[in-house]
Amino acid sequence: MSIIKKFKNKITLDKYINLALYNEQDGYYEKKGIFGKSGDFITSPYISSIFGEIIAVWILDQFINKKIYNFSILEIGAGEGYLAKDILNTFEKFKNIKFKFNYVICEKSNFYKKQQKNKLYRFNIKWINNIKNFKKKNCIVLSNELIDAFPIKQLFKNNNAWYEKYVKLNSKLNKFEFVDVKIKKSHQVFKKIYPLKKLNFIEYEPDIENFVKNISNILKFDSNNIFITFDYGYNSRDFKNTIQALYKHKNANILTNIGNVDITHLVNFYYIKKLFQLNKINNINYHTQSEFLINSGINIRLNQVIKYTKNKENQKKLYLSVERLISKNKMGELFKVLIASKN
Numbered sequence: 001m002s003i004i005k006k007f008k009n010k011i012t013l014d015k016y017i018n019l020a021l022y023n024e025q026d027g028y029y030e031k032k033g034i035f036g037k038s039g040d041f042i043t044s045p046y047i048s049s050i051f052g053e054i055i056a057v058w059i060l061d062q063f064i065n066k067k068i069y070n071f072s073i074l075e076i077g078a079g080e081g082y083l084a085k086d087i088l089n090t091f092e093k094f095k096n097i098k099f100k101f102n103y104v105i106c107e108k109s110n111f112y113k114k115q116q117k118n119k120l121y122r123f124n125i126k127w128i129n130n131i132k133n134f135k136k137k138n139c140i141v142l143s144n145e146l147i148d149a150f151p152i153k154q155l156f157k158n159n160n161a162w163y164e165k166y167v168k169l170n171s172k173l174n175k176f177e178f179v180d181v182k183i184k185k186s187h188q189v190f191k192k193i194y195p196l197k198k199l200n201f202i203e204y205e206p207d208i209e210n211f212v213k214n215i216s217n218i219l220k221f222d223s224n225n226i227f228i229t230f231d232y233g234y235n236s237r238d239f240k241n242t243i244q245a246l247y248k249h250k251n252a253n254i255l256t257n258i259g260n261v262d263i264t265h266l267v268n269f270y271y272i273k274k275l276f277q278l279n280k281i282n283n284i285n286y287h288t289q290s291e292f293l294i295n296s297g298i299n300i301r302l303n304q305v306i307k308y309t310k311n312k313e314n315q316k317k318l319y320l321s322v323e324r325l326i327s328k329n330k331m332g333e334l335f336k337v338l339i340a341s342k343n
């Protein structure tokens with residue numbers, strides 16, 4: 001892989017992940033075939049289009065209840081565009097309500113941006129490169145499995161000194177290995193959130209601070225703006241060591257087969273909630289995916305669809321796919337939904 005040639009010295013874990021996932025030549029997210037059954041991992045929109053339908057109805061509910069009939073959606077990290085397609089198809093079904101909307105996508109990968117443009121050609125969508133200057137009223141900012149795809153750093157304490165995980169190339173063996181490097185300054189933001197003395201390990205996304213700041217600015221721009229994000233993760237003051245590589249739905253080695261394996265982690269929602277609060281966003285709701293989807297009517301929708309599905313085998317498939325999204329020992333509990341707004 002070309003990034004191997006770029007390696008002269010050791011680099012931090014997040015820089016390594018960023019190269020492995022996003023380098024334009026042969027990064028993991030610049031390749032096809034990573035999603036779905038035949039790929040490396042599966043996300044909710046691939047399991048059932050009912051996931052997108054429920055989100056579409058939830059979005060409509062947010063605005064129509066307030067008698068707002070003109071709104072925007074900004075989706076960040078849209079992958080192959082399945083969620084967008086399901087949401088837009090669902091909007092088209094509501095012929096008796098007159099509403100207008102803009103659908104905007106911000107996507108980091110050039111390859112997936114192209115895929116989205118192909119898949120969503122019949123819809124009126126705008127792509128933007130950066131959310132920093134995004135200013136719209138009546139707007140939902142939406143993402144599914146975005147933050148777990150952000151590169152992460154790992155820091156840990158040993159004998160009262162802090163160390164950071166780096167990756168270096170062992171040129172003799174021609175393979176990558178981890179090295180721990182003593183760091184002088186621990187990162188400022190943690191001091192604002194945690195008494196550092198009580199922490200021994202930190203795994204976080206260095207891009208998250210800016211990301212939450214940008215989202216908070218969008219939320220502060222209009223009290224009707226709402227951020228909703230779905231991801232796997234946990235809610236705990238203490239950070240966990242959750243980094244993992246995935247290849248064909250199985251755990252893989254983070255340091256080998258670079259560019260062909262996904263490198264991901266569980267999101268610490270406690271930390272993200274704290275970051276929103278630092279940005280003066282205090283209206284934050286946090287649910288399991290199961291709670292959110294059930295409260296938003298997924299079982300009612302499932303029964304409707306089953307009623308119109310004649311074939312018993314297809315009925316069973318529908319039932320099992322929704323069960324996978326909501327059941328406690330599948331995606332229902334591990335996946336969380338964070339919803340934030342100004343008021």
Ligand SMILES: C[S@@+](CC[C@H](N)C(=O)[O-])C[C@H]1O[C@@H](n2cnc3c(N)ncnc32)[C@H](O)[C@@H]1O
Nearest residue numbers: 029043077078079106107108109112144145149
């Ligand atoms: C795990 S995939 C999820 C794709 C899709 N949302 C789904 O549920 O199938 C993560 C997506 O986020 C994109 N991405 C990662 N970091 C991003 C960023 N900072 N801004 C925009 N997109 C990003 C990736 O390129 C990829 O399309």
